[in-house]
Amino acid sequence: MNETIPGTQAIRRAVALLKAFDDDHPAWSLSELAREMGLNKTTAYRLLSALEREGLLGRAPDERYVLGPEIVVLGGRALRANNLRAVARPELERLAEETRETASLEILSGHEMLVIDEIVGGHLMSGVPDLGSRWPLHASSTGLAVLAFRPDTDELLPRVLTPVTPATLTGRVPLRAELACIRARGYSIADETLEHGLIALAAPIYDHDGRVVAALSVAGPKLRLTAECVPTIGDGVRAAAEHVSARLGYRR
CATH class of the missing domain: 3.30.450.40 (GAF domain)
Known part of the structure; x- marks a missing residue:
């Protein structure tokens, strides 16, 4: 019997948002990300704000979202491991x-x-x-x-x-x-x-x-x-x- 673990959907969505940042798309606006991920803007904003508070996302001078410093820290740990x-x-x-x-x-x-x-x-x-x-x-x-x-x-x-x-x-x-x-x-x-x-x-x-x-x-x-x-x-x-x-x- 497969039971959905509470919060699983939010985690999957948050991870999908992070993976949207790549060499071709290093920065996204809220509207762009919501449209790309198929999310409404309220849900997207809530997830992005949580990721930003944890340092996994940051803001560019034009207020678009970019990967944050904690991603660099985690990446370095992964490489060393x-x-x-x-x-x-x-x-x-x-x-x-x-x-x-x-x-x-x-x-x-x-x-x-x-x-x-x-x-x-x-x-x-x-x-x-x-x-x-x-x-x-x-x-x-x-x-x-x-x-x-x-x-x-x-x-x-x-x-x-x-x-x-x-x-x-x-x-x-x-x-x-x-x-x-x-x-x-x-x-x-x-x-x-x-x-x-x-x-x-x-x-x-x-x-x-x-x-x-x-x-x-x-x-x-x-x-x-x-x-x-x-x-x-x-x-x-x-x-x-x-x-x-x-x-x-x-x-x-």
Whole structure:
């Protein structure tokens, strides 16, 4: 039996009013908000006044409503609570459990990717932890995933793309073509570009400002990560990265 909790409707309406403030509509008049939310002006004014008293809304010089200082305080607390490593850990654990391969979280650090968390897979041949290791952007799955979805690709790459293995992309034209494929697919595939016999799949993680700041990856030997299972694992990595991005406050 579903019972309506007293005050639920008012809370929903108040939250809807706050969510109406975005980059396209940073300020609203009472009439505009009431019309947009489908509320009568008396109800809208009562809710807006309550939000204003709590500092969640303020007034612009033209008397239109804007988000207030308490929103900034709450946002800062949410960002501090949503530490990247803590937020990504459940997704890393799930990926490692489902694939039995090594799952890693890496951040962009200068012109390289830095491993900040990793869970070794359940297979006997699963490698050793690489925490603290740094990988070249153009040779690693995580680096390729970051490069594909950032606007400053050329600035991030070194002038000379040094080969790590014979499969490493060292030409700008083929690299750009590969990045276009990654954008279309949603995840990268590093097929022996970082280490002979190793395949890794990675997807980008966005922060609350929509910037790509990290990537999740799953890596394992080519004898296990076959062409048949790569699409399924790749989709799983992409979904995991999307979940982490959402927890960090990213909205498309």
